[in-house]
Amino acid sequence: MTLKGAWTALITPFKNDSVDYNGLCRNIEYQIENNIDGLLFLGTTAETPTLTDEEKKKILAEGIKCATGRVSIMVGTGTNNTATTIKNTKMASDMGAEYALVVTPYYNKPTQTGIIKHFEEISKNVDIPVVVYNIKGRTGVNIETETLKIISQIPGIAGVKEASGDVGQMGDVIYQIKSRNENFAVLSGDDGLTLPLMSLGGDGVISVVANLIPKEVSALVHYALKGDFESARKMHYKLLPFFKGAFIETNPMPVKKSMEMWNMPAGNCRLPLCDMEEKNVEKLKKILEGLR
Secondary structure, eight states: OOOOEEEEEOOOOEETTEEOHHHHHHHHHHHHHTTOOEEEESSGGGTGGGSOHHHHHHHHHHHHHHHTTTSEEEEEOOOSOHHHHHHHHHHHHHTTOSEEEEEOOOSSOOOHHHHHHHHHHHHTTOSSOEEEEEOHHHHSOOOOHHHHHHHHTSTTEEEEEEOSOOHHHHHHHHHHTGGGOTTSEEEESSGGGHHHHHHTTOOEEEESGGGTOHHHHHHHHHHHHTTOHHHHHHHHHHHHHHHHHTTSSSTTHHHHHHHHHTTOSOOOOOTTSOOOOHHHHHHHHHHHHTTO
């Protein structure tokens, strides 16, 4: 397996506040038909904190059945409890996941030493590769580059989803870690920073907007992987208004609203996420007109 390319952080479609499992499989088919390299189940964009354990298991059972053997599969298994994260990762592995995405523990704000120990404990207790998810804006803790150097040397650590929002840090990670370990993947966790990250030597993106436009996101990433940065840049600027619009309110509210406008399975967000403000819906409509 090669951890690179364009991955979609799948939404969870709802219908009358229940998970729309048929809609999930329709969305997966759309992704595969439009050249996506991999799918992430149960990430931030899936509203995972609002899903019950039973819903999570059924999403994996139905979703992986639709996708297995056709596209690479990653599952978000991270929590702020190391033991629970190990349990989640074992379950995901048993159900067919090829990678686990493990976010930095949130709310309890571990030290850098605690973060290292967290990933050491997980990696020695699970049997699929682990992708580190660094997103300070949601966790309250940044994984410093010196810390990630140590984590990258732990057996079973496959790479990092870099969503720090700091291009300087992304460059440091690529130069100081990836350049010395070509098997360590660096994926963007921010659609708008995919091209900058890849121009520095990164491997791709785990994308929110690819829920709606997988073909275009895949094209951008594969242009960059081939070194065709002129074509990648053109695609970046074409998609840039939507990159921004998709975060005009809290993710995944705008991308789900966009999918709804294009008659794709999406539905509402669960509380505490709510309907978008009407003024922002109008802005989103204008952005989407430019994508047709």
